[in-house]
Amino acid sequence: MIRPVLLSFALALPLMAGAQAIKCTDPATGKTLYTDQPCKGGAVVVPRRTAEEVRQDAEAAAARERALQQREDAAWQREQQRLAAPVRVPEPAYASAAQAESDACRAARAEAAFRAGSFSASPEEIRTARYNAALACGQQPPADIVVVQPYAPVVPQRRPYPHPHPYPYPGHGDRVHPPGWGDGFGMPRPAPARPRYEPGTEPVPVLVRPPTAR
Numbered sequence: 001m002i003r004p005v006l007l008s009f010a011l012a013l014p015l016m017a018g019a020q021a022i023k024c025t026d027p028a029t030g031k032t033l034y035t036d037q038p039c040k041g042g043a044v045v046v047p048r049r050t051a052e053e054v055r056q057d058a059e060a061a062a063a064r065e066r067a068l069q070q071r072e073d074a075a076w077q078r079e080q081q082r083l084a085a086p087v088r089v090p091e092p093a094y095a096s097a098a099q100a101e102s103d104a105c106r107a108a109r110a111e112a113a114f115r116a117g118s119f120s121a122s123p124e125e126i127r128t129a130r131y132n133a134a135l136a137c138g139q140q141p142p143a144d145i146v147v148v149q150p151y152a153p154v155v156p157q158r159r160p161y162p163h164p165h166p167y168p169y170p171g172h173g174d175r176v177h178p179p180g181w182g183d184g185f186g187m188p189r190p191a192p193a194r195p196r197y198e199p200g201t202e203p204v205p206v207l208v209r210p211p212t213a214r
Contacts, residue, residue: 021046099138108136 024039025032034045099105112129115121121129127142134141197203 020044020048102136105133105137108133 020036021034021044022036022039022042023032023034023045024042033039035042108129112126112133115126115129131141
């Protein structure tokens with residue numbers, strides 16, 4: 001109902017625009033008026049259009065209306081086709097049991113295991129074999145793992161000594177070290193002194209024979 005009304009209005013616009021416009025002065029108020037009827041002392045500001053010009057405007061308006069109607073009809077048809085189309089369910093990412101047990105999957109897995117256990121295979125060959133095995137078995141291909149190397153070598157730290165240490169290192173303040181430990185070459189420590197005994201308390205020597213001499 002609305003569409004025929006709009007079409008009639010669009011066709012009537014050129015006819016309305018074809019009327020002339022005359023500038024007149026109201027004798028009672030002195031105001032300027034514009035009308036399509038002749039008036040005393042009036043001046044034509046918009047001349048009357050010819051029949052050919054009116055016809056061309058009507059045809060142009062009708063063509064614009066038809067183009068608008070065609071675009072709306074095409075959009076409506078696309079929407080109907082979209083609603084009528086069957087809903088596509090995405091395939092699952094995991095492999096089916098039949099594909100995982102196929103001969104191609106077994107062969108690809110065996111090749112990947114062989115490449116991974118070979119000392120002569122390069123990392124690129126191992127990665128390619130695993131990728132092919134995942135595709136043959138219907139699985140998601142493994143993601144590439146990027147190992148970031150440290151920017152500086154890791155230096156192991158020495159375990160700190162307990163405090164207070166019973167053997168301080170002379171001449172180094174708070175630094176303590178165990179006996180016989182130093183920062184460089186030094187004199188060896190003297191041998192421990194032999195025990196001394198009072199007269200009459202010396203230990204009695206015992207002759208011990210080896211087992212073979214008995």
